[in-house]
């Protein structure tokens with residue numbers, strides 16, 4: 094994964110694309126988090142590119 098040119102900061106350490114607070118995915122897709130919810134804050138969004146990494 095390429096973290097050098099990536100400006101996406103992300104604190105989701107459980108994601109396989111995350112390295113030291115940066116996203117290493119080539120691109121990401123962000124969607125609203127609820128079907129009926131009208132998004133008014135960042136809490137109404139979610140990263141669809143997230144993939145779980147076991148960090149035990």
Ligand code: SF4
Pocket residue numbers: 101103104105108109110111112115116117118121140141142143144
């Ligand atoms: S894919 Fe999404 S959740 Fe995963 S590190 Fe990138 S921005 Fe964060």
